[in-house]
Amino acid sequence: MSSTTTDTGDIAATGGAVPYPKRWAAAFVMILAALLDMIDGSIVNTALPSIGTGLKATSADLQWTVSAYMLGFAATLIIAGHLGDRYGHKKLFMTGASAFALASLASAVATSAGMLVASRGIQGVAAAIVMPQILASFRTMFDGEERGKAFALYGAIAGISTAVGVLLGGVLTDWDLFGWGWRTIFVINLPLAALVLVLGLKWIPASKDRASTGRIDLVGNLALAAGLVAIVLPLVQGRSNGWPLWGWICLAAGILAIAVLTVSEKKRGVEHPLLPTSLFKKPAFSAGLLIQLLFYGGMSGFMLVFTIWLQTGQGYTPTQAGLLMVAFSAGSILAAPAVDPLVAKLGRIVLIVGALVMAGGLFWVRRTAQDSATFHTGAWPLVPGLFLAGVGLIFLIIPLVNTILSTVPGRLAGGASGILSTAQQFGGALGVAVIGNVFFSHADKGLTSAITHAGPWAIAAYVLCAVLCLALPRKAVGNQTEPAL
Numbered sequence: 001m002s003s004t005t006t007d008t009g010d011i012a013a014t015g016g017a018v019p020y021p022k023r024w025a026a027a028f029v030m031i032l033a034a035l036l037d038m039i040d041g042s043i044v045n046t047a048l049p050s051i052g053t054g055l056k057a058t059s060a061d062l063q064w065t066v067s068a069y070m071l072g073f074a075a076t077l078i079i080a081g082h083l084g085d086r087y088g089h090k091k092l093f094m095t096g097a098s099a100f101a102l103a104s105l106a107s108a109v110a111t112s113a114g115m116l117v118a119s120r121g122i123q124g125v126a127a128a129i130v131m132p133q134i135l136a137s138f139r140t141m142f143d144g145e146e147r148g149k150a151f152a153l154y155g156a157i158a159g160i161s162t163a164v165g166v167l168l169g170g171v172l173t174d175w176d177l178f179g180w181g182w183r184t185i186f187v188i189n190l191p192l193a194a195l196v197l198v199l200g201l202k203w204i205p206a207s208k209d210r211a212s213t214g215r216i217d218l219v220g221n222l223a224l225a226a227g228l229v230a231i232v233l234p235l236v237q238g239r240s241n242g243w244p245l246w247g248w249i250c251l252a253a254g255i256l257a258i259a260v261l262t263v264s265e266k267k268r269g270v271e272h273p274l275l276p277t278s279l280f281k282k283p284a285f286s287a288g289l290l291i292q293l294l295f296y297g298g299m300s301g302f303m304l305v306f307t308i309w310l311q312t313g314q315g316y317t318p319t320q321a322g323l324l325m326v327a328f329s330a331g332s333i334l335a336a337p338a339v340d341p342l343v344a345k346l347g348r349i350v351l352i353v354g355a356l357v358m359a360g361g362l363f364w365v366r367r368t369a370q371d372s373a374t375f376h377t378g379a380w381p382l383v384p385g386l387f388l389a390g391v392g393l394i395f396l397i398i399p400l401v402n403t404i405l406s407t408v409p410g411r412l413a414g415g416a417s418g419i420l421s422t423a424q425q426f427g428g429a430l431g432v433a434v435i436g437n438v439f440f441s442h443a444d445k446g447l448t449s450a451i452t453h454a455g456p457w458a459i460a461a462y463v464l465c466a467v468l469c470l471a472l473p474r475k476a477v478g479n480q481t482e483p484a485l
Contacts, residue, residue, distance in 0.1 A: 005313070006255060019142075019143065020141050020260040022205075023141040023142060023146075023205075026141060026200075027150055028199075030137060030204065031134070031153060032155055032192065032195070032196055033200070034130070034131065034134055036192055037127035037131060038165070038223060039164055040127065040189070041069055041070065041127075041165065041304070042165030043168055044069075044169060044185065045166055045304060046169040046173065046322045047170075047172075047318060047470070048062050049307075049308060050173050050182040050310050050318065054182060055111075055113045055116060059440040059443070060236050060237055060239075061117065062308075062436075063437075063440075064236060065116060066341055067429040068117045068118070068124060069121065069127075070124060070429040071121065071232060071425070072127075072128065073128040074422045075125070075128075075224065075225035076125045076129060076225070077131070077132065077225070077273075077418060077425070078419070078422060079216065080128050081274055083129075084133045087134045088206055089137050089140075090204050090205065090206040090473075092130075092132075093129075093130055094197065094204075095129060096126045096128075096130035096199065097126070097197055099122065100126035100127060100189070100193055101197070104186045104187075104189035104190060104193065105120035107119040107120060107123065108183045108190075109272075116320050128425075135151075138150045140205075142207065145450055158406050160333070163329030163332075163375070167323065169185050170320070171318075172185045176364060216272065217265065220265055220270065220273070223257050223260075223261045224257075224261060226257060227261065228429075230251065230257065231251055232426075232430060233247075233250055234246075234247030235430070235433035235434060235437065236432075236437070237447050239441055243427030246249030261274065262280070272415070273415070274415075276412060279416055282407055282469055284407040285407055287468045287471035288471075289404075289420065290468055291472075292423040292424055293423045293427035293430070294462070294464055294468075295355075295396065295397065295427065295462070296428045296431065297434070297461055298435075298458040298459075298461030298462055299393070300428035300429075300432050301433075301436060301454075302362060302431075302455065303434050304432050304436055305451055305454045307433060309448070309451040313447030313448060313450075313451075324382065327383040327387045327388040328387070329390060329391070331391040331392075331393075331394070332390040332391065332394040334391075335394045335395060336398065339394060339398045340399075341458070347474050347475045348403065348475075351396050351400060352466045352469045354391075355392065356392070356462070356463070357389075357392030357395065358393055360388055361384075361386065361387070361388030362389055362458050364384060364388060365382055365383070365385035365389070366451065366456070368381045369452065370448065370452045403473060404416070404420065404472070405420075430476055431458075435458055436454075438453055438457055439451060
């Protein structure tokens with residue numbers, strides 16, 4: 001689909017017209033915003049011990065500092081896409097970027113753990129408002145081969161964002177600019193967000209067409225958000241409160257709310273259902289959804305406890321911890337070019353092998369960490385395990401979403417992609433809650449004992465991913481289509 005432009009920078013979906021002349025400048029601005037959003041999902045990991053000390057945060061506070069961002073993102077993502085279709089992608093993009101900057105400022109000046117958690121949640125909401133508008137704008141501004149290049153660039157940024165976030169979080173915390181310490185990781189967002197807003201106002205085109213005019217299910221979105229929070233809340237707070245009855249009731253209510261939402265949307269005849277029942281009737285989609293959730297749950301949970309073990313248990317500085325994680329990213333980067341050719345030949349076997357290799361890499365890391373209780377192992381023995389985990393990650397994650405979406409009718413592809421992205425963020429929050437709880441419940445026996453007990457939960461998640469991959473189509477598809485958020 002091509003586009004026409006006006007003097008005001010508007011862009012309309014009219015086939016055969018001249019492409020928007022500043023499309024690559026607009027893409028640069030939006031990818032910068034995407035990088036900010038993605039990095040902030042992981043940048044706090046290496047700063048967590050410093051945050052805990054500075055704000056006298058409890059273990060639950062540290063878990064919420066990570067989970068709040070993911071939950072805010074998960075709860076807002078689907079409705080943000082519909083709102084962009086209804087009111088214009090540029091308007092939603094600028095609104096989200098502004099809210100992200102304000103939330104970053106609130107995080108930087110937080111004087112308590114509660115204030116930081118609240119601002120992190122708002123950051124997640126703001127990021128979820130921004131992200132769907134980027135891919136939707138790419139579909140409008142670019143066509144054919146150019147669109148493929150734009151999506152590939154977006155995918156590359158997504159691939160390196162976690163590594164950049166972990167490393168940058170360590171470097172900025174140690175840098176301690178103006179004595180700000182960990183607050184620098186949020187301050188750095190302010191000038192970059194200002195640049196996004198100024199250039200975005202100038203270069204991003206405003207779409208004239210509206211792809212969606214139907215009623216938006218606000219009640220359903222609120223029910224989904226409440227259900228997700230109700231599930232994670234007792235898992236994070238339960239241990240410190242002695243696993244009270246209210247927690248189990250809250251957990252059951254959250255699960256029930258999502259189940260009821262799935263059924264009620266069909267009965268109410270919602271035009272754009274959040275959770276279409278026809279999708280969940282497909283075994284490949286349901287299995288793929290669980291893989292997405294388990295994958296990100298295992299990774300987010302393990303990276304949280306591994307970072308804390310490195311710094312608090314082994315005496316690494318934030319920068320040293322971030323540099324060690326480069327081994328994980330190196331595995332992904334070096335293995336990435338081989339993924340599509342292997343998927344074309346071997347199909348879902350590549351995904352199964354990827355899940356098992358990641359499980360093997362984390363087993364290596366856990367075993368090396370366990371040995372440190374007897375003698376100090378140093379960083380190098382950890383590197384092979386992290387490298388293998390990175391290889392496994394890329395073998396699984398590159399073809400996963402497209403393989404799942406290949407089983408979905410075209411008319412439901414957008415909704416399915418939104419559900420998978422929500423599962424990604426919710427899985428991360430769930431993994432932080434579960435694996436974090438196991439870790440902190442054994443921390444009184446030493447952090448090496450804690451990570452030894454927490455590690456098997458992440459490893460088991462990837463073994464289960466490998467089993468669930470058997471429900472995917474034998475002929476997996478590569479990374480040729482639009483990436484998920």
